[in-house]
Amino acid sequence: xxxxxxxxxxxxxxxxxxFFTAWYAVEYGGQYGxxxxxxWTSWPGAGSPNADPYAVALLARTGEVPLGAGExxxxxxxxxxxxxxxxxxxxxxxxGQTPAARLWTLTGYDANGRLMANAARRSSFHSREIVRRxxxxxxxxxxxxxSPGNWLPIARVDRFKLVFxxxxxxxxxGGGGGDIVMPKITRSGCQ
Amino acid sequence: xRRTLLxxxxxxxxxxxxxxxxxxxxxxxxxxxxWAQMRQFGRDGRFxxxxxxxxxxxxxxxxxxxxxxxxxxxxLGQGPVRIRASLPNDFWSVAxxxxxxxxxxxxNDRSAERSRLDLAVVTPVQIAQLRQxxxxxxxxxxxxxxxxxxxxxxxxxxxADDSLMASAVGSLATADCSGSx
Numbered sequence: 001x002x003x004x005x006x007x008x009x010x011x012x013x014x015x016x017x018x019f020f021t022a023w024y025a026v027e028y029g030g031q032y033g034x035x036x037x038x039x040w041t042s043w044p045g046a047g048s049p050n051a052d053p054y055a056v057a058l059l060a061r062t063g064e065v066p067l068g069a070g071e072x073x074x075x076x077x078x079x080x081x082x083x084x085x086x087x088x089x090x091x092x093x094x095x096g097q098t099p100a101a102r103l104w105t106l107t108g109y110d111a112n113g114r115l116m117a118n119a120a121r122r123s124s125f126h127s128r129e130i131v132r133r134x135x136x137x138x139x140x141x142x143x144x145x146x147s148p149g150n151w152l153p154i155a156r157v158d159r160f161k162l163v164f165x166x167x168x169x170x171x172x173x174g175g176g177g178g179d180i181v182m183p184k185i186t187r188s189g190c191q
Numbered sequence: 192x193r194r195t196l197l198x199x200x201x202x203x204x205x206x207x208x209x210x211x212x213x214x215x216x217x218x219x220x221x222x223x224x225x226w227a228q229m230r231q232f233g234r235d236g237r238f239x240x241x242x243x244x245x246x247x248x249x250x251x252x253x254x255x256x257x258x259x260x261x262x263x264x265x266x267l268g269q270g271p272v273r274i275r276a277s278l279p280n281d282f283w284s285v286a287x288x289x290x291x292x293x294x295x296x297x298x299n300d301r302s303a304e305r306s307r308l309d310l311a312v313v314t315p316v317q318i319a320q321l322r323q324x325x326x327x328x329x330x331x332x333x334x335x336x337x338x339x340x341x342x343x344x345x346x347x348x349x350x351a352d353d354s355l356m357a358s359a360v361g362s363l364a365t366a367d368c369s370g371s372x
Contacts, residue, residue: 005195006194006195009195009199009202010199010201011202011205012202013199013202013203013205013206014202014204014205014208014209015209017206017210018206018207018210019209019213021210022209022211022213022214025214026214026217047294048293048294049295051293051294056293057218057221059218059224059225059292060291060292061217061223061224062253063221063224063251064225064251064292065225065251065286066294067286067297068284068286070297070298070299071284071299072284072299103282103349107255107256109253113252113253114247115247115256117247118246123246123256124255126257126351128351129351129352163253167282167284167349168300
Protein backbone atom coordinates (compact mmCIF):
# COMPACT_ATOMS: atom_id res chain seq x y z
CA UNK A 1 0.00 0.00 0.00
CA UNK A 2 2.82 2.40 0.92
CA UNK A 3 4.43 1.58 -2.38
CA UNK A 4 1.30 2.34 -4.37
CA UNK A 5 0.89 5.69 -2.64
CA UNK A 6 4.53 6.55 -3.40
CA UNK A 7 4.04 5.64 -7.05
CA UNK A 8 0.88 7.74 -7.16
CA UNK A 9 2.75 10.72 -5.68
CA UNK A 10 5.55 10.37 -8.23
CA UNK A 11 3.13 10.15 -11.15
CA UNK A 12 1.08 13.07 -9.89
CA UNK A 13 4.19 15.26 -9.54
CA UNK A 14 5.51 14.19 -12.94
CA UNK A 15 2.31 14.85 -14.88
CA UNK A 16 1.18 18.07 -13.20
CA UNK A 17 4.58 19.75 -13.15
CA UNK A 18 5.58 18.38 -16.55
CA PHE A 19 2.44 19.46 -18.36
CA PHE A 20 2.05 22.74 -16.51
CA THR A 21 5.62 23.92 -17.12
CA ALA A 22 5.43 22.88 -20.77
CA TRP A 23 2.15 24.70 -21.29
CA TYR A 24 3.41 27.76 -19.44
CA ALA A 25 6.71 27.88 -21.32
CA VAL A 26 4.97 27.68 -24.69
CA GLU A 27 2.14 30.06 -23.86
CA TYR A 28 3.73 32.71 -21.65
CA GLY A 29 7.39 31.91 -21.22
CA GLY A 30 8.43 33.98 -24.18
CA GLN A 31 10.96 32.52 -26.48
CA TYR A 32 14.61 32.31 -25.71
CA GLY A 33 16.86 34.82 -27.36
CA UNK A 34 14.46 37.74 -27.04
CA UNK A 35 16.07 41.11 -27.73
CA UNK A 36 14.54 43.83 -25.57
CA UNK A 37 15.09 47.49 -26.37
CA UNK A 38 13.20 49.63 -23.90
CA UNK A 39 9.57 48.52 -24.10
CA TRP A 40 10.07 46.81 -27.46
CA THR A 41 10.83 43.11 -27.81
CA SER A 42 11.96 41.15 -30.82
CA TRP A 43 12.60 37.45 -31.35
CA PRO A 44 15.15 37.27 -34.13
CA GLY A 45 15.52 33.52 -33.58
CA ALA A 46 11.89 32.82 -34.52
CA GLY A 47 12.59 33.63 -38.17
CA SER A 48 15.62 31.40 -38.57
CA PRO A 49 16.12 27.72 -39.35
CA ASN A 50 17.53 27.16 -35.84
CA ALA A 51 14.43 28.39 -34.05
CA ASP A 52 14.31 26.75 -30.64
CA PRO A 53 11.62 24.15 -29.81
CA TYR A 54 9.65 26.66 -27.73
CA ALA A 55 9.53 29.11 -30.62
CA VAL A 56 8.48 26.33 -33.00
CA ALA A 57 5.75 25.21 -30.58
CA LEU A 58 4.48 28.78 -30.21
CA LEU A 59 4.44 29.29 -33.98
CA ALA A 60 2.51 26.05 -34.39
CA ARG A 61 -0.04 27.11 -31.74
CA THR A 62 -0.64 30.59 -33.12
CA GLY A 63 -0.19 29.95 -36.83
CA GLU A 64 1.86 33.11 -37.11
CA VAL A 65 4.36 33.47 -39.92
CA PRO A 66 7.53 35.20 -38.68
CA LEU A 67 9.65 37.53 -40.77
CA GLY A 68 12.72 35.81 -42.16
CA ALA A 69 16.14 37.24 -41.44
CA GLY A 70 16.50 38.27 -45.08
CA GLU A 71 13.23 40.19 -44.98
CA UNK A 72 13.43 42.16 -41.77
CA UNK A 73 12.63 42.03 -38.12
CA UNK A 74 9.64 42.86 -35.95
CA UNK A 75 9.56 44.53 -32.54
CA UNK A 76 6.40 44.43 -30.50
CA UNK A 77 5.37 46.37 -27.41
CA UNK A 78 2.55 45.69 -24.99
CA UNK A 79 3.60 48.18 -22.31
CA UNK A 80 4.49 51.85 -22.16
CA UNK A 81 7.80 53.14 -20.79
CA UNK A 82 6.47 53.15 -17.24
CA UNK A 83 5.64 49.46 -17.50
CA UNK A 84 1.84 49.79 -17.57
CA UNK A 85 0.00 47.76 -20.22
CA UNK A 86 -1.14 49.62 -23.33
CA UNK A 87 -4.87 50.20 -23.15
CA UNK A 88 -7.41 51.89 -25.40
CA UNK A 89 -8.53 54.08 -22.51
CA UNK A 90 -5.29 56.04 -22.65
CA UNK A 91 -3.49 58.12 -25.27
CA UNK A 92 0.17 57.54 -26.06
CA UNK A 93 2.98 59.29 -27.84
CA UNK A 94 5.64 57.32 -29.68
CA UNK A 95 8.65 59.55 -30.12
CA GLY A 96 12.30 59.17 -30.92
CA GLN A 97 14.70 57.83 -33.49
CA THR A 98 14.14 54.64 -35.43
CA PRO A 99 16.85 52.10 -36.33
CA ALA A 100 18.26 52.11 -39.84
CA ALA A 101 15.99 50.30 -42.27
CA ARG A 102 14.94 50.82 -45.84
CA LEU A 103 11.32 50.67 -44.85
CA TRP A 104 9.42 50.33 -41.63
CA THR A 105 5.79 50.01 -40.66
CA LEU A 106 4.09 50.56 -37.33
CA THR A 107 0.84 48.69 -36.77
CA GLY A 108 -1.61 48.50 -33.90
CA TYR A 109 -3.24 45.17 -33.02
CA ASP A 110 -5.69 44.15 -30.36
CA ALA A 111 -4.67 41.64 -27.69
CA ASN A 112 -5.43 38.71 -30.03
CA GLY A 113 -3.21 40.01 -32.81
CA ARG A 114 -6.07 41.29 -34.96
CA LEU A 115 -6.35 44.67 -36.62
CA MET A 116 -8.66 47.15 -34.95
CA ALA A 117 -11.49 48.70 -36.92
CA ASN A 118 -11.75 52.48 -36.69
CA ALA A 119 -13.53 55.31 -38.47
CA ALA A 120 -10.29 56.74 -39.89
CA ARG A 121 -9.65 53.41 -41.69
CA ARG A 122 -6.02 53.46 -40.63
CA SER A 123 -4.28 50.78 -38.64
CA SER A 124 -0.68 51.48 -39.52
CA PHE A 125 1.96 53.97 -40.63
CA HIS A 126 4.91 53.39 -42.88
CA SER A 127 8.18 55.27 -42.99
CA ARG A 128 7.45 57.17 -46.18
CA GLU A 129 4.07 58.65 -45.32
CA ILE A 130 5.02 60.10 -41.98
CA VAL A 131 5.79 63.72 -41.11
CA ARG A 132 9.14 63.80 -39.34
CA ARG A 133 10.61 66.10 -36.76
CA UNK A 134 13.43 68.41 -37.93
CA UNK A 135 15.97 66.04 -36.33
CA UNK A 136 14.64 63.12 -38.39
CA UNK A 137 12.93 61.53 -35.43
CA UNK A 138 9.32 60.40 -35.43
CA UNK A 139 6.37 61.43 -33.32
CA UNK A 140 3.18 59.40 -33.58
CA UNK A 141 0.13 59.87 -31.41
CA UNK A 142 -1.75 56.68 -30.57
CA UNK A 143 -5.25 57.26 -29.24
CA UNK A 144 -8.94 56.66 -29.80
CA UNK A 145 -9.67 60.37 -30.24
CA UNK A 146 -8.23 62.25 -33.25
CA SER A 147 -4.97 64.02 -32.70
CA PRO A 148 -2.97 66.48 -34.85
CA GLY A 149 0.15 65.31 -36.66
CA ASN A 150 0.75 61.62 -37.19
CA TRP A 151 -2.22 59.94 -35.59
CA LEU A 152 -2.54 56.18 -35.29
CA PRO A 153 -6.13 55.47 -34.27
CA ILE A 154 -6.94 52.50 -32.06
CA ALA A 155 -10.21 51.01 -30.93
CA ARG A 156 -11.49 51.36 -27.40
CA VAL A 157 -10.06 48.01 -26.34
CA ASP A 158 -8.86 46.86 -22.98
CA ARG A 159 -5.40 45.87 -24.21
CA PHE A 160 -3.58 46.46 -27.46
CA LYS A 161 -0.10 46.03 -28.82
CA LEU A 162 2.10 47.85 -31.27
CA VAL A 163 4.33 46.13 -33.80
CA PHE A 164 7.24 47.90 -35.45
CA UNK A 165 8.49 46.04 -38.51
CA UNK A 166 11.79 46.96 -40.07
CA UNK A 167 12.34 45.67 -43.57
CA UNK A 168 15.71 45.24 -45.21
CA UNK A 169 17.60 46.31 -42.15
CA UNK A 170 21.12 45.71 -40.78
CA UNK A 171 19.40 44.74 -37.50
CA UNK A 172 18.98 41.20 -38.78
CA UNK A 173 22.70 40.82 -39.44
CA GLY A 174 23.15 39.74 -35.83
CA GLY A 175 24.44 41.46 -32.77
CA GLY A 176 22.57 42.12 -29.56
CA GLY A 177 20.12 44.87 -28.75
CA GLY A 178 22.83 47.01 -27.16
CA ASP A 179 23.13 49.79 -29.69
CA ILE A 180 19.63 49.70 -31.18
CA VAL A 181 17.69 52.90 -30.58
CA MET A 182 13.90 52.60 -30.51
CA PRO A 183 11.31 55.30 -29.97
CA LYS A 184 9.80 55.59 -26.51
CA ILE A 185 6.13 55.01 -25.80
CA THR A 186 4.91 57.50 -23.21
CA ARG A 187 1.40 57.83 -21.88
CA SER A 188 0.04 61.30 -22.55
CA GLY A 189 -3.27 61.04 -20.78
CA CYS A 190 -6.16 58.81 -19.85
CA GLN A 191 -9.90 59.21 -19.81
CA UNK B 192 9.32 9.18 4.63
CA ARG B 193 12.72 8.94 3.00
CA ARG B 194 11.36 6.61 0.40
CA THR B 195 8.47 8.96 -0.39
CA LEU B 196 10.95 11.79 -0.93
CA LEU B 197 12.90 9.57 -3.27
CA UNK B 198 9.74 8.86 -5.25
CA UNK B 199 8.94 12.59 -5.34
CA UNK B 200 12.42 13.23 -6.74
CA UNK B 201 11.84 10.56 -9.37
CA UNK B 202 8.55 12.28 -10.16
CA UNK B 203 10.39 15.54 -10.72
CA UNK B 204 12.82 13.90 -13.12
CA UNK B 205 9.91 12.39 -14.99
CA UNK B 206 8.26 15.84 -15.05
CA UNK B 207 11.32 17.16 -16.88
CA UNK B 208 11.05 14.41 -19.46
CA UNK B 209 7.32 15.05 -19.91
CA UNK B 210 8.01 18.78 -20.27
CA UNK B 211 10.49 18.19 -23.09
CA UNK B 212 8.27 15.62 -24.78
CA UNK B 213 5.22 17.90 -24.67
CA UNK B 214 7.11 20.89 -26.08
CA UNK B 215 8.40 18.79 -28.96
CA UNK B 216 4.99 17.25 -29.60
CA UNK B 217 2.98 20.49 -29.67
CA UNK B 218 3.80 21.16 -33.37
CA UNK B 219 2.81 17.60 -34.31
CA UNK B 220 -0.69 18.06 -32.92
CA UNK B 221 -1.27 21.69 -33.83
CA UNK B 222 -4.17 21.86 -36.29
CA UNK B 223 -4.17 25.64 -36.64
CA UNK B 224 -0.54 26.12 -37.63
CA UNK B 225 0.44 28.20 -40.64
CA TRP B 226 0.66 25.17 -42.93
CA ALA B 227 -2.84 23.99 -42.02
CA GLN B 228 -4.34 27.46 -42.36
CA MET B 229 -2.89 27.86 -45.84
CA ARG B 230 -4.96 24.91 -46.97
CA GLN B 231 -8.02 27.22 -47.07
CA PHE B 232 -6.56 29.34 -49.87
CA GLY B 233 -6.51 26.60 -52.48
CA ARG B 234 -4.65 23.61 -53.79
CA ASP B 235 -0.94 23.03 -53.40
CA GLY B 236 1.64 23.72 -56.07
CA ARG B 237 0.51 27.20 -57.05
CA PHE B 238 0.48 30.68 -55.59
CA UNK B 239 -2.70 31.97 -53.99
CA UNK B 240 -2.96 35.71 -53.33
CA UNK B 241 -4.27 36.39 -49.84
CA UNK B 242 -7.06 38.91 -49.35
CA UNK B 243 -5.76 42.32 -48.23
CA UNK B 244 -5.58 42.32 -44.41
CA UNK B 245 -8.52 44.38 -43.11
CA UNK B 246 -9.86 44.68 -39.58
CA UNK B 247 -12.10 41.69 -38.93
CA UNK B 248 -10.95 39.86 -42.07
CA UNK B 249 -7.31 38.93 -41.73
CA UNK B 250 -6.30 35.90 -43.75
CA UNK B 251 -3.59 35.02 -41.21
CA UNK B 252 -2.66 36.40 -37.80
CA UNK B 253 -0.26 39.29 -37.40
CA UNK B 254 0.21 40.19 -41.03
CA UNK B 255 1.47 43.62 -41.93
CA UNK B 256 -1.52 45.47 -43.48
CA UNK B 257 0.83 47.52 -45.69
CA UNK B 258 1.89 44.44 -47.62
CA UNK B 259 -0.01 42.15 -49.91
CA UNK B 260 0.77 38.47 -49.80
CA UNK B 261 0.71 35.34 -51.85
CA UNK B 262 1.36 31.84 -50.56
CA UNK B 263 2.26 28.56 -52.19
CA UNK B 264 2.46 25.18 -50.49
CA UNK B 265 4.84 22.97 -52.39
CA UNK B 266 6.39 19.53 -52.25
CA LEU B 267 9.90 18.65 -53.36
CA GLY B 268 8.97 14.96 -53.60
CA GLN B 269 8.33 15.14 -57.36
CA GLY B 270 11.45 17.16 -58.10
CA PRO B 271 12.75 20.70 -57.62
CA VAL B 272 10.37 23.65 -57.42
CA ARG B 273 10.90 26.84 -59.37
CA ILE B 274 9.51 30.06 -57.87
CA ARG B 275 9.15 32.88 -60.36
CA ALA B 276 7.49 36.30 -60.35
CA SER B 277 7.90 39.72 -61.95
CA LEU B 278 7.62 42.14 -59.09
CA PRO B 279 7.55 45.91 -58.67
CA ASN B 280 10.65 48.02 -58.17
CA ASP B 281 9.74 48.69 -54.57
CA PHE B 282 10.27 46.50 -51.55
CA TRP B 283 9.27 42.86 -51.85
CA SER B 284 10.51 39.74 -50.16
CA VAL B 285 10.02 36.03 -50.23
CA ALA B 286 10.35 33.60 -47.33
CA UNK B 287 10.36 29.82 -47.42
CA UNK B 288 9.13 27.83 -44.44
CA UNK B 289 9.26 24.15 -43.61
CA UNK B 290 6.24 22.08 -42.63
CA UNK B 291 6.52 23.27 -39.01
CA UNK B 292 6.56 26.97 -39.87
CA UNK B 293 10.31 27.40 -39.36
CA UNK B 294 11.78 29.97 -41.71
CA UNK B 295 14.45 28.22 -43.76
CA UNK B 296 15.21 30.86 -46.40
CA UNK B 297 14.39 34.47 -47.08
CA UNK B 298 15.35 37.07 -49.62
CA ASN B 299 14.39 40.66 -50.38
CA ASP B 300 14.40 42.64 -53.60
CA ARG B 301 17.68 44.35 -52.84
CA SER B 302 19.58 41.16 -52.12
CA ALA B 303 18.02 39.62 -55.23
CA GLU B 304 19.36 42.67 -57.15
CA ARG B 305 16.53 42.65 -59.66
CA SER B 306 12.80 42.96 -59.85
CA ARG B 307 12.42 39.45 -61.22
CA LEU B 308 12.20 36.73 -58.65
CA ASP B 309 13.64 33.44 -59.86
CA LEU B 310 14.38 30.78 -57.27
CA ALA B 311 14.99 27.08 -57.70
CA VAL B 312 14.31 25.16 -54.48
CA VAL B 313 16.24 21.91 -54.51
CA THR B 314 16.92 19.15 -52.00
CA PRO B 315 20.52 18.01 -51.38
CA VAL B 316 19.86 14.79 -53.31
CA GLN B 317 18.37 16.62 -56.28
CA ILE B 318 21.23 19.09 -56.40
CA ALA B 319 23.69 16.22 -56.78
CA GLN B 320 21.71 15.05 -59.82
CA LEU B 321 21.46 18.59 -61.21
CA ARG B 322 25.22 19.06 -60.99
CA GLN B 323 25.78 16.15 -63.30
CA UNK B 324 23.45 17.48 -65.95
CA UNK B 325 22.57 21.13 -65.29
CA UNK B 326 19.59 22.29 -67.37
CA UNK B 327 20.36 25.57 -69.23
CA UNK B 328 17.21 27.21 -67.84
CA UNK B 329 18.75 27.17 -64.39
CA UNK B 330 21.40 29.71 -65.32
CA UNK B 331 19.17 32.67 -64.46
CA UNK B 332 17.87 31.19 -61.23
CA UNK B 333 19.10 31.48 -57.67
CA UNK B 334 19.48 27.85 -56.65
CA UNK B 335 18.83 27.21 -52.98
CA UNK B 336 19.45 23.88 -51.36
CA UNK B 337 17.01 23.05 -48.57
CA UNK B 338 16.78 19.78 -46.66
CA UNK B 339 12.97 19.75 -46.61
CA UNK B 340 10.38 17.64 -48.43
CA UNK B 341 7.38 19.95 -48.11
CA UNK B 342 7.09 23.60 -47.27
CA UNK B 343 5.50 26.85 -48.23
CA UNK B 344 6.65 30.09 -49.75
CA UNK B 345 5.26 33.44 -48.69
CA UNK B 346 5.73 36.32 -51.07
CA UNK B 347 5.09 39.85 -49.85
CA UNK B 348 4.94 43.08 -51.82
CA UNK B 349 4.92 46.51 -50.23
CA UNK B 350 2.09 48.82 -51.27
CA ALA B 351 3.10 52.40 -50.47
CA ASP B 352 -0.38 53.79 -51.11
CA ASP B 353 -3.70 52.69 -52.52
CA SER B 354 -2.98 54.05 -56.00
CA LEU B 355 -0.25 51.41 -56.36
CA MET B 356 -2.51 48.59 -55.22
CA ALA B 357 -3.67 47.54 -58.69
CA SER B 358 -0.16 47.20 -60.10
CA ALA B 359 1.05 45.40 -56.96
CA VAL B 360 -1.83 42.94 -57.17
CA GLY B 361 -1.09 42.46 -60.85
CA SER B 362 2.57 41.70 -60.22
CA LEU B 363 1.70 39.31 -57.43
CA ALA B 364 -0.55 37.46 -59.86
CA THR B 365 2.49 36.63 -62.00
CA ALA B 366 3.91 34.49 -59.18
CA ASP B 367 4.33 30.87 -60.10
CA CYS B 368 5.71 27.94 -58.14
CA SER B 369 5.25 25.12 -60.60
CA GLY B 370 7.54 22.16 -60.45
CA SER B 371 9.18 22.46 -63.86
CA UNK B 372 12.73 23.75 -64.03
